[in-house]
Structures are given as structure tokens and as C-alpha cells.
Amino acid sequence: MASYVTKEGLEKMKAELEQLEKIERPKITQQIAEARDKGDLSENAEYDAAKEAQGMLEMRISKLKDIVTTSKVIDETQLDTSKVSILTTVRLMNNDTKKEQIFKLVPDNESDLKTGKISVNTPIAKGLLGKVIGEKAEIVLPNGNKLSFEVLDITLD
Structure with missing residues (x-):
């Protein structure tokens, strides 16, 4: 289902999507790698938190991509x-x-x-x-x- 947005609103969403994909995603990947290097993952709270943050980030990216691709700009x-x-x-x-x-x-x-x-x-x-x-x-x-x-x-x- 298409949602309606203003040109300004669409640009804001595209900018947020770019920020999440190019800056936030690599940061979380780095955090996961650092937490993994600390050893036993079964009792590693940092690793669990980073994986949870990654899941939330990926959900937001997916939602934004969906909105950006299905939105109709209001004339x-x-x-x-x-x-x-x-x-x-x-x-x-x-x-x-x-x-x-x-x-x-x-x-x-x-x-x-x-x-x-x-x-x-x-x-x-x-x-x-x-x-x-x-x-x-x-x-x-x-x-x-x-x-x-x-x-x-x-x-x-």
C-alpha cells in the first residue's frame, strides 16, 4: 500500500536510510566483532546487546526502504x-x-x-x-x- 509523503519528508527518509546503512550498520558490525573477540558468547552481554541493536537497526532499514520505494510524493x-x-x-x-x-x-x-x-x-x-x-x-x-x-x-x- 502506498503512503503519501511530501518531497521534504521523502528526502528526510532517504537521508536517514543512508545514515543507517553507511554509518550505523558498520558501527554495529564492529561492535559485534569486538564483543565476539572477548571470548565466550554464551555469557557475553555486550555481544547480546550488539546483536539486539543490529536486529532493531535492520528492522528500521527494512521499514524505511519499504516506505521510500512505495511512497507517492504529494504534488x-x-x-x-x-x-x-x-x-x-x-x-x-x-x-x-x-x-x-x-x-x-x-x-x-x-x-x-x-x-x-x-x-x-x-x-x-x-x-x-x-x-x-x-x-x-x-x-x-x-x-x-x-x-x-x-x-x-x-x-x-
């Missing part, structure tokens, strides 16, 4: 800002707190709450998708709480 020039969609920045009025909030809806692997980027698959994002300026969104969170937002503005930035 930002084709996005419609008349309604909330992936990669749009949405300025909202939280009707409960009467405070404005701004979110950018991004692919899963690019979410970062500190910078206001939320995954398009979160309950809030799902509740906002397709809404237009002036429209209200009533969103039920997994814990049962309800949020009410009004869409104030939709932009691409």
Missing part, C-alpha cells in the same frame, strides 16, 4: 485550498475555549505536534477534512471528549 501545486485537505494549514476557532489554533495536516511520518503538524489520520484531522471556511466541525476524541471547531482560514504554507 502541492494540485492541492485545493477551498477545503481542508492534506498539507493545508488550517486556522481554527476552538468553540469551547474561544482560542484560535493552527494545524497543518501532514502524512503520518511527518507529524510534529510541537510545530503544529498533525497526522492526517488523527481524529481531529479526520474531523476537519473536507470542511470549508466558516464550517463547524464537531469531533469526538477516542476518550469520548468532544471538540467543536470553526474553520477560519485554509492556506498552503
Whole structure:
């Protein structure tokens, strides 16, 4: 199944993959060799830790390779800002707190709450998708709480 990414997100994943393959993989191989040289492997905690780290690293490399090869880059020039969609920045009025909030809806692997980027698959994002300026969104969170937002503005930035 293809996942959608931004060009920037794809470049970050490719850079991480290169770092893992060219720098981290040789480091772990060296650690395993050094631990093996210390003798009895049955009671060698360093060897076990290095082998476990190698397994985790290889899983991450495999996952990144899969994402990089199956991802589809979102063409930002084709996005419609008349309604909330992936990669749009949405300025909202939280009707409960009467405070404005701004979110950018991004692919899963690019979410970062500190910078206001939320995954398009979160309950809030799902509740906002397709809404237009002036429209209200009533969103039920997994814990049962309800949020009410009004869409104030939709932009691409």
C-alpha cells in the first residue's frame, strides 16, 4: 500500500536510510566483532546487546526502504485550498475555549505536534477534512471528549 509523503519528508527518509546503512550498520558490525573477540558468547552481554541493536537497526532499514520505494510524493501545486485537505494549514476557532489554533495536516511520518503538524489520520484531522471556511466541525476524541471547531482560514504554507 502506498503512503503519501511530501518531497521534504521523502528526502528526510532517504537521508536517514543512508545514515543507517553507511554509518550505523558498520558501527554495529564492529561492535559485534569486538564483543565476539572477548571470548565466550554464551555469557557475553555486550555481544547480546550488539546483536539486539543490529536486529532493531535492520528492522528500521527494512521499514524505511519499504516506505521510500512505495511512497507517492504529494504534488502541492494540485492541492485545493477551498477545503481542508492534506498539507493545508488550517486556522481554527476552538468553540469551547474561544482560542484560535493552527494545524497543518501532514502524512503520518511527518507529524510534529510541537510545530503544529498533525497526522492526517488523527481524529481531529479526520474531523476537519473536507470542511470549508466558516464550517463547524464537531469531533469526538477516542476518550469520548468532544471538540467543536470553526474553520477560519485554509492556506498552503
